[in-house]
Amino acid sequence: MLIDTHTHFYDEWLLPDAEEAVQRAVDAGVGKMIQADIDSTSRELMWEIGERHPGVLFQMLGLYPGSVGENWREELDKVFALAGKPAGPRRFVAIGEIGLDYHEGLEFAAQQQEAFRLQLELAAKLDLPVNIHLRDAWEDFFKIIEDCRHLHIRGNLHCFTASYEIYERANRHADFSVGIGGVLTFRNSRLSEAVARIPMEKILLETDAPYLAPEPFRGRRNESAYLPYVADRLAAVKSLSRARVEEITSANAQNLFGI
Numbered sequence: 045m046l047i048d049t050h051t052h053f054y055d056e057w058l059l060p061d062a063e064e065a066v067q068r069a070v071d072a073g074v075g076k077m078i079q080a081d082i083d084s085t086s087r088e089l090m091w092e093i094g095e096r097h098p099g100v101l102f103q104m105l106g107l108y109p110g111s112v113g114e115n116w117r118e119e120l121d122k123v124f125a126l127a128g129k130p131a132g133p134r135r136f137v138a139i140g141e142i143g144l145d146y147h148e149g150l151e152f153a154a155q156q157q158e159a160f161r162l163q164l165e166l167a168a169k170l171d172l173p174v175n176i177h178l179r180d181a182w183e184d185f186f187k188i189i190e191d192c193r194h195l196h197i198r199g200n201l202h203c204f205t206a207s208y209e210i211y212e213r214a215n216r217h218a219d220f221s222v223g224i225g226g227v228l229t230f231r232n233s234r235l236s237e238a239v240a241r242i243p244m245e246k247i248l249l250e251t252d253a254p255y256l257a258p259e260p261f262r263g264r265r266n267e268s269a270y271l272p273y274v275a276d277r278l279a280a281v282k283s284l285s286r287a288r289v290e291e292i293t294s295a296n297a298q299n300l301f302g303i
Contacts, residue, residue: 139163
């Protein structure tokens with residue numbers, strides 16, 4: 045069984061045939077999938093889809109850095125309110141996806157940093173892992189993680205495409221795995237150089253569907269059903285059998301997220 049540790053069945057690009065997409069993933073050997081939360085605009089839909097597939101779909105809870113705007117405090121209050129309720133059927137397995145994203149500019153950089161810190165504290169309070177989104181913001185991320193080292197943060201760096209040195213630096217004050225997806229299969233990608241050095245026990249598989257489809261689907265809509273292509277490439281990079289890659293990465297996901 046493969047586990048997709050980051051997907052978005054509620055995204056408008058994937059939503060029209062989300063139910064069929066879940067089944068295609070299961071048929072492809074992807075037995076469990078975790079949906080990353082963005083903000084209140086799509087959260088209810090995320091839960092509804094997840095509740096139709098108990099034991100297969102799992103959910104995160106969090107405020108995505110790209111959703112941090114003028115009303116960020118209101119959005120964050122909603123996250124904290126949900127986090128304070130008894131889980132019931134709406135259990136969440138991580139705080140995510142949270143982090144920093146400066147790709148579109150720095151207008152809300154300070155607000156993103158504060159939202160990030162508060163959600164790291166929430167994860168520590170709930171003893172949950174975090175799912176980290178980072179784009180053009182590594183240095184501020186390192187500063188925050190160092191400041192928050194007393195929280196003993198654990199989690200994963202979603203859509204990891206950086207160097208081995210960045211991986212090592214990220215782990216100086218926290219315990220991070222890396223989420224490896226379609227980028228590993230790209231012909232012009234150098235990600236394999238870092239992945240070759242990162243221990244298998246620190247590697248998770250993900251799609252980030254409907255984005256970043258692997259070869260041979262690059263440029264098209266991604267699906268969790270395409271995760272085997274990432275697993276095959278990882279097996280080649282690590283000189284392991286595909287079965288061994290499935291065994292290790294699934295155990296990693298189950299141990300980190302408790303699924």
